[in-house]
Amino acid sequence: MLDKIKIFDATLRDGSHALKHQLELFTIEEYCKSVDNTGLDCVVVGHGNGLGASSIQIGMSKYPEQEMLKTARKNLINTKLGIYMIPGFGTIKDNLIPAIDIGVDIFKIGTHCTEADVMKEHIEFLKSNGKETYGVLMSTHMASNERLLEEAKKVESYGADGIIFMDSAGALLPDKVKDFITLVRKNTKFHIGYHGHNNLGLSISNTLIALENGADIIDGTLMGFGAGAGNCQLEAIIAILQKMGKLENVNLYQLMDTAEEIIEKEFKYQNGIKELTIISGMSGVFSAFKEKVKNAAAIYNVDPRDIFMELGKLKVVGGQEDMIIDVAMNLAQKNKKDATSYIVESLL
Amino acid sequence: MNKLKAGIIGTGNIGCDLLVKIQNSSLLNCTLFMGRNLDSKGMRFANSLGVKVSDKSINALIENPDLCDIVFDATTASSHILHAPILKNLGKFAIDLTPSLIGKMCVPIVNGEECINENNVNMITCGGQATVPLVNAVSNILDDVDYIEIAASISSNSAGPGTRANIDEFTQTTKMALEKFSKTKNAKAIIILNPAEPPIIMHNTIYIKSSDYNIEKIKKAVYDIEEKMQSYIKGYKIINEPVIQNDTLVIMVQVEGNGDYLPKYSGNLDIITSSAVKMAEMFALRRQGCLIK
The missing domain is CATH 3.40.50.720 (NAD(P)-binding Rossmann-like Domain)
Incomplete structure (x- = not known):
């Protein structure tokens, strides 16, 4: 295990999913002040799907992203300010340049796990501006280990400082994490991060496995506040590492207090593995689809679990939230047909 | 001749x-x-x-x-x-x-x-060719349009090196076209690449926000465009009926290619x-x- 482990905190980004993107500016202020001295390397702020993702397709943010970033910027002194962006949602002109102007320090650019070449333009642009930049591969469970290595090497060739693997559906099993992290560590020289989701209860142990096999960035959230069943809970993984004699400079108590004061009291957030998050992990569908699946299930009177399983068969990827309505409508029609044919059959 | x-x-x-x-x-x-x-x-x-x-x-x-x-x-x-x-x-x-x-x-x-x-x-772009005709027709019958958004999903296989290297241009240009051909200066375009096998057929969802909708008039306009588009791209198909959801008009259109030189799933190139x-x-x-x- 590497000696220097970085901690990237996605609470104010992934947590936006849990709030249907209604994050308040005063929460950003309060939160940033509270964690600025705890030893976190970076706090990532914004819409759940990153810059430029405030949309009907995913969900509208309560505040413009630039307001959110400016608020965070004012309140982070020791910890770096980070953003996340998925090309195809955000662009260099509309989103990255304004973020640079606001003074964002760290840029994470994400694509589906097989589409890294789409981020080339953005990583090269950011590196030419001297910015610390990471490539992010989403839904890592959907590609083979060899393919993940191939994509990671592309990201390295674009000049990124590191790569972060997201288990967007919380669907990765421990053996796979161990194998692909080992493979990527052996064949690349840049930083490797792991961003786990807890749909199947594996986010913390998978993060530990990633660290033991060569990853050096933990990407998680306080209380696991985030999409679906939530993320790798930072307090827990930090406590585990402190038991192992690592990360002794991180102020765990302060992080716990922040989690309690802000996430628990303000948002009444309770993380937990529930039926829909398990189904999301089982079907391999992005956790953040949960709320929209619940809505569509209610509108079209179908079982939300059926919607998830059907989306899994269609291999939808993050961003394809419009397919939820499509699938729900089709299931509703199919149910109607089944009912009709049942009546017809019973008449025969 | x-x-x-x-x-x-x-x-x-x-x-x-x-x-x-x-x-x-x-x-x-x-x-x-x-x-x-x-x-x-x-x-x-x-x-x-x-x-x-x-x-x-x-x-x-x-x-x-x-x-x-x-x-x-x-x-x-x-x-x-x-x-x-x-x-x-x-x-x-x-x-x-x-x-x-x-x-x-x-x-x-x-x-x-x-x-x-x-x-x-x-x-313009494939997303533009697929969605602008509908956006334009619907915009013409609405009194006001506050916001338009389109999400285009295409198969990774049909996005060539050019598209992949220039996804920013795709996003910006499609947005410009939506604004040019409608009543709003507030539009957004989203593109998603999906690597699933067998490859997905191009799928577009259009969201339009207005203060008032006449859904029957809208449906007529939408199916009218579908018919006109089919005169030169047979696989242009409205899937599910246009609906109003959370005060937003939602229209979905799928574009299957003709299979002339390119495979049928690459409706995005065919259009x-x-x-x-x-x-x-x-x-x-x-x-x-x-x-x-």
Whole structure:
């Protein structure tokens, strides 16, 4: 295990999913002040799907992203300010340049796990501006280990400082994490991060496995506040590492207090593995689809679990939230047909 | 009937698909297929169809300007910047399939008639060709439009290196087109690449926000556009009925390609080539009308 482990905190980004993107500016202020001295390397702020993702397709943010970033910027002194962006949602002109102007320090650019070449333009642009930049591969469970290595090497060739693997559906099993992290560590020289989701209860142990096999960035959230069943809970993984004699400079108590004061009291957030998050992990569908699946299930009177399983068969990827309505409508029609044919059959 | 002479610059998948569509047209005939490498797959394909080819790219046309009346540019935006003034000087009608945006933005069934009078038209993006006709038709019957958003999902296989390297241009250009052809200056475009096997067919969702909707009028307009689009791209299909959800109009359209040169799932490429050929045919009809007079 590497000696220097970085901690990237996605609470104010992934947590936006849990709030249907209604994050308040005063929460950003309060939160940033509270964690600025705890030893976190970076706090990532914004819409759940990153810059430029405030949309009907995913969900509208309560505040413009630039307001959110400016608020965070004012309140982070020791910890770096980070953003996340998925090309195809955000662009260099509309989103990255304004973020640079606001003074964002760290840029994470994400694509589906097989589409890294789409981020080339953005990583090269950011590196030419001297910015610390990471490539992010989403839904890592959907590609083979060899393919993940191939994509990671592309990201390295674009000049990124590191790569972060997201288990967007919380669907990765421990053996796979161990194998692909080992493979990527052996064949690349840049930083490797792991961003786990807890749909199947594996986010913390998978993060530990990633660290033991060569990853050096933990990407998680306080209380696991985030999409679906939530993320790798930072307090827990930090406590585990402190038991192992690592990360002794991180102020765990302060992080716990922040989690309690802000996430628990303000948002009444309770993380937990529930039926829909398990189904999301089982079907391999992005956790953040949960709320929209619940809505569509209610509108079209179908079982939300059926919607998830059907989306899994269609291999939808993050961003394809419009397919939820499509699938729900089709299931509703199919149910109607089944009912009709049942009546017809019973008449025969 | 005399067919109008068409040239194609660019011998990749788009150039080849254009070639098949042009050769199937009753109004057009491909008289020059221009690229840089006689050994490329596209060149060999054109040769096999008996079409005149050249590896001198646009210089072939400069040497022999009478060979074509219309020129399709299926190269890259940076190449088209060089080609555009040459084509203008030669007096050719240029149909630009690159994202250069030099010419007027063109969606044949929306502003094709106006575009005939231009010397250079731009085919925007696949997402633009798929969604602008619907956005425009619906916008025209609504009193006000506050916001328009489109999400286009395409298969990774059908997004060539050009699209992948220029996803920012795709996003910005599609957004510009939505704003140009509707009543709002507040639009957003989203593109998603999906690597699933078998490849997904291009799927577009359009969201429109207005203060009031007449859903029956909207449905009529939407199905009317579907029918018009099907006249030049058969696989253009409204899936599920347009609905109002959370005060937002939602329209979904799927685009399956014709399978001429490109596989059927790449409806995103087919809609650009089909629209370009449709534009050329409109130009050809006008030209013939002039000749008859």
